[in-house]
Amino acid sequence: MRFRLREFESADFDRLYEIDQACFPPGISYSRRELAYYMSLRNSFTLVAETAAKKPELAGFIVGQKQNRGMGHIITIDTVAKFRRHGLGSLLMKSAEGRLKATGCHAVVLETAVDNAAAIAFYKRLGYFILKTIPRYYQGQVDAFMMAKRIANNNVAAD
Numbered sequence: 001m002r003f004r005l006r007e008f009e010s011a012d013f014d015r016l017y018e019i020d021q022a023c024f025p026p027g028i029s030y031s032r033r034e035l036a037y038y039m040s041l042r043n044s045f046t047l048v049a050e051t052a053a054k055k056p057e058l059a060g061f062i063v064g065q066k067q068n069r070g071m072g073h074i075i076t077i078d079t080v081a082k083f084r085r086h087g088l089g090s091l092l093m094k095s096a097e098g099r100l101k102a103t104g105c106h107a108v109v110l111e112t113a114v115d116n117a118a119a120i121a122f123y124k125r126l127g128y129f130i131l132k133t134i135p136r137y138y139q140g141q142v143d144a145f146m147m148a149k150r151i152a153n154n155n156v157a158a159d
Helices: 010-023 032-040 088-102 117-125
Strands: 003-007 044-051 058-066 071-079 107-113 129-138 142-150
Touching (some): 010 032, 010 044, 044 088, 058 088, 107 117, 117 142
Antiparallel strands (some): 003 044, 058 071
16 A cells, blocks of 8 residues: 655644544544644644545644754654554654755654553664653653664764
8 A cells, every 4th residue: 555645734634633533542543632732732743644545545644843952753643543564654664864964863762551562662673772660651640761763873974
């Protein structure tokens, strides 16, 4: 299956919210207000994936942000269930990492629930490692792993 990535458009919001609600359980999924807030943060971006068909269908999205000190943050990545296992998540992550690297980020962090084995395995396949556990990150109840990946080499070659 083939996908196209593009920038978020305001007309996408309702569908992205529906996708987020379907991807995560209550308390981990974002409210409409939270999703809009994260998408509007300074230095944030939202990439939308759609099927490469005559009538494109929204297949997923990713929200990332360039933070201070060369750090990037993946706020959320959401893929519609029927489009999983087709390389969509990897495409979204690699595209977001590329964008963050182009803005000067040398590493990326993200959070995932400690009981989300599929997500943890996915991130590890992409080269992420567990930095630490954040107690009661979700709804003050479920712990999260903060995971990280270096995306650029800080070494500067001498002329």
